[in-house]
Amino acid sequence: MTSRPLLALLALTVLSGCGSGSALSQAVIDQATRQGVAPDLMYVVDLPGYELADQSVGAVNEEGFGAFYTAPDGRQVEMRVDRGPYTCAGTCERDGHGWYTEHEGRQEYVAVRADHYVRLVCPAGQVDRAVLKQAAEGARPALGDGTGTPAPPPSPVERGDLPENGDGAPIQPTGPGG
Numbered sequence: 001m002t003s004r005p006l007l008a009l010l011a012l013t014v015l016s017g018c019g020s021g022s023a024l025s026q027a028v029i030d031q032a033t034r035q036g037v038a039p040d041l042m043y044v045v046d047l048p049g050y051e052l053a054d055q056s057v058g059a060v061n062e063e064g065f066g067a068f069y070t071a072p073d074g075r076q077v078e079m080r081v082d083r084g085p086y087t088c089a090g091t092c093e094r095d096g097h098g099w100y101t102e103h104e105g106r107q108e109y110v111a112v113r114a115d116h117y118v119r120l121v122c123p124a125g126q127v128d129r130a131v132l133k134q135a136a137e138g139a140r141p142a143l144g145d146g147t148g149t150p151a152p153p154p155s156p157v158e159r160g161d162l163p164e165n166g167d168g169a170p171i172q173p174t175g176p177g178g
Contacts, residue, residue: 024142028057035059041081042142043118045069045135047127050077077122077132081139086110086117097137100129111136 024032024042032042036059043065044052050069053076060066064082088110090103098111108121109132118139120132 024052024057025054028054029143032057032059032065036063037065038063038083039143040141041065041083041116043079043081043139044142045079045118045120045139047077047120047135048131050075075122075126077120077127079139080119080121081116082119083116086112086119095133098133100133107132109133109136111139 024044029039029042033039041064047069050071053068053070056066056068058066060080061082064080066078066080069077069079086099088099088101090101092099092101095109096111098109098117100109101107102124105124106121107124107126107129108119109129110120111118118136120127120136122132
């Protein structure tokens with residue numbers, strides 16, 4: 001009869017190790033938008049034992065979205081969201097609503113959506129295949145329904161300290177040795 005307490009302990013351990021999966025902060029959304037990311041391609045995933053590395057968020061290709069999820073021991077899982085058809089490389093297997101592949105020491109699961117895909121990539125064997133699949137298929141828009149509006153970019157700063165003529169570079173006369 002020890003299986004029930006063991007299952008409860010296992011569930012608690014898995015839940016306590018879950019990645020934040022929380023929505024992106026406004027600052028991160030604004031940064032990604034300035035880089036050209038389409039707001040409807042900004043996604044987050046729940047990946048047990050991994051947290052979103054905010055500083056890794058950025059643009060992929062023309063308007064796609066990319067980020068890394070990291071574990072406390074330094075392991076990383078890359079997430080990419082982009083439009084268009086997914087092109088598989090390596091050993092590809094249809095799995096659920098997407099594809100699982102292994103190629104050159106890496107594994108990935110790609111969840112295919114109507115006009116885009118969510119791709120999670122890491123070294124082979126680092127994340128259990130079922131966990132990778134669940135995270136990719138469970139990916140959700142970071143901006144609610146994917147139609148949220150990021151904050152407008154900040155206005156340019158009026159400096160007022162630049163000369164009216166020339167390029168404003170300092171004058172550095174050439175001397176010996178320079």
